[in-house]
Amino acid sequence: MELILKNIGEELDESQVLFCPVLEGKEATLAMIKSLLYEDEKLIFAQAARENFLAKKGQSLVITDDTQTVILLGTGIKKKLSVEDWRQLAGQMIAHLRKIKAKKISLHASHWLKGNKDVSLLGQAIAEGLDLANYSFDKYKKADKNKINPNIEELIVYLEDKHKNDFSHGFEYGSYLAWGTTKARDLVNEPANHMTPSFLAEQAQEIAALNKNITVKILDKEQIAKLKMNAFLAVDKGSIEDPKFIHLKYKPNVKAKDKIALVGKGITFDSGGLSIKPGEAMEQMKIDMAGAATVIGLFSVIAQVAPKVEVHGIIAACENMPSGSAIKPGDIVTNMQGKSIEIANTDAEGRVTLADSLAYAQKQGIKQVVDLATLTGAVMVALGPDYAGLFANDAKLANDILTFADRAGEKMWQLPLPKEYKKLNQSKVADIRNIPSTRYGGAITAALFLEEFINKDTKWAHLDIAAPAYAERPVNIYTPLGGVGFGVRTLLEWLKNM
Template sequence: MAIAYKISSVRPVKAEVEVLAIPRQDVKSQWVGWPKKAVDKLKKELRRRGWQAQWSQVEILAEAKVGRATLLAMIGLGQNENSARQQEALRRGMASVVSEAGRLGLRTVGIDLLSNSLGADMAAAAVEGIEMVSYGFTAYSRKLAKKQKKSSINQVVLLCREEQAMAVRRAVQQTKQLMKGVELARDLVNKPAGDMSPVKLAKEAQGIARRSKLINVNILNREQARREKFNAFLAVAGGSAEEPCVIHLKYVPIAGNNKRKKLWVVGKGVTFDSGGLSIKPAEHMELMKSDMAGAAAVLGLFAVLERMALDVEVHGLIAACENMPSGTAYRPGDVLTALNGKTIEVLNTDAEGRITLADALSFAAKSEPNAIIDLATLTGACLVALGETVAGLWSNNEELKQKVVQAANQTGERVETMPMPEEYESKLDSPIADMQNIPSSRYGGAISAAMFLREFVGDVPWAHLDIAGPSYVEQRYLTYWNRGATGYGVRLLVRLLEDIAAK
């Protein structure tokens, strides 16, 4: 059920809400619109509890009724934190508040932004946290759908100053549109692989293009992909009965601008990864439906691009296939020729994502764009190194790398910059081909995978995000994530494109 958002400038004690969230940097912060008596009472209770507005800390005050609200929730923004950190604190805090409200059967939540000078940005962060935690994948269960409806809020009232109301309203509307892209990405990843084949992924792309005047799509089937020399990708696809697809989306704004930047976003699109002949263990193999989370992020981005009205030409590329064992599967020991002419010795068919991306990145690099970004659930090694909430970032261009880091900081989608040491290059040396698809050492696997991809982008500025950790989680590591797909990357990409378009 969609949540209704209302913008209001009434005093907090007059707000018609059951729950009132109060974000503060410290207890001594301004309390605009609050009666002195109520403020003194709240401060006394907070001092008694020892609440110091620690970053993202939520303190529920069930007894301290103010106005019509039966429950107050203090959200700590942290002292001396920058605006991006405050926004992330509010995302996490509002997710906690909304979860508690749903658990108690309360349906209307207010947010006091009257005392915050960053009203629009904070409003956007609050909506992101609310929408993310309110998501539920219930397509296959009436029981889950009923439970989801029972625990959902239906209205949020954002209290802000009158002079901020227009900016806050605009921020809320834009954020609601953005979150539709995040929701689409989560839905695509959460669907069982049997219902999300490469062809069905292509149909999603066609639906996005059909609903937009500024986006077109070109789908290559197996034979068309072969004519375009996607031979490495097709080798991976060879073991599956499912038809592989190369999906190329293109967004071009209407306004003429000869100096407009051109950027390619490439998503790994292995809709199910059994490991191929180098088959995976049975335990947790069902989670390999999520091996197309990079592709889902690309589709989530394109679902909202037109509404974001960004002045940048964006190409999305997904080489979609399954990696399955069969009599027609590619084998360890095979030598493949990628689209850019480089040869790859296959030592392990479960290192297939980098092989599909080799062709996709080569295809993107041919057009000499300003930058290429790829998102891929590429390595378990990255998950081991960085855990479940942080993506690894590799780049051959310092300026692009810093832009990705900045976008990640602004959206709370964490990345950690990673190295590509020259001395590791020899790990990919093959005795019979230009390179091998896995390193000769068991260590630094995520680094070697990134260095493998670098061989296919030429001199084009490129950034690689290994999203194996944060794209799909089995526990609620962040308050606004639920078990399953997170939609990681959609918000980051939009923010990155906004930055690129502005310059």
């Protein structure tokens, strides 16, 4: 897509479709129609009245003549458009372009800057909304000859000359955020017969090969064993697929302000092991590597986003499968820190692999760690299908992540880490047990399990993304069914602004 910026007042463009957001209400609708300078505006007023177009959210008014289609997009907002409103409106543009064949589209920035004059954020949000809404995963399906796939060749934006650089930079940045997200979506959507630990490792290697600022280290089973990551290896025992430990590292061109580790859970298929899941609960367990997908999606664009901090991406990738060699309930394993874990249930395996991933991250001298994991069904019970649960041992870290999640339109809710619940993870035969002694508060006790492997001087946040990692139905107009790529945009915004 080529972005073409033109001055206000230049001769009207030759785009096929012009998109115009409208604040809610009859007055705003009439004012917008008048501003378009139709000779027969009374006919347009009549059309708006006939279709009861009052610019409510989701409403649209399509005005067609021989030269151009103009689409008024209802915002449902009466005064001020937010970044998320802009994203949603860009998604509405794609929805219309699935019905109208158009390669050249346009918009007037003045129509969009209603109560919000941040031109850079406008460019960013439009880029995100267009790319994210236009995503589909259909590589394994035959092409539908009757389907209109939006293919925007030119986006023409009319705005003041002094705002062109801000809009252009914002648009470029938003494109990177969207591309990292769609990369993560692709990985989550891959079936498990393709998405193996080796496939995940190859993705990391391809990213590093394309970026001089990124290096990667892939450890095989023997190398993992030398580091005494026996908790990770225990989960892998039932699978014929070889485990891979992935360590990506991004170094900025300037002196790094800090070192950050992003740790992604990388179970490429989770059958539950010998504590096997029922069939209906196993069907979508290809998504149990969504945390790893977020890390790799983020790294696919991190060099372009160029944060001024050193970032490490760490993934313990394996399958959790039943077999004669699989780990058994009652087994005791030890992580690389020497802490013993009683395996009471083999279907609580992600936290066991993270015990080694988190330990490894801290061994690199990193004092700020964020992990992402499809860890518990309990967080879905607590927060529903759209929210991630955020846990953190540092208030500023938690607040920063929540701030940028809100800006990214990714829903998170902070949950507590009560010390009195730690006793629920106690084991009679090991340092800790991988499931608690109660069925209640499962997301909290899982987070407390992870905290046992965090050093006292490490700032740590845990994102339980079990709910929003995969959309069982479209979340909004730019987040379709399937892998969501949750967390990529939040974390890139956080890193960029450090």
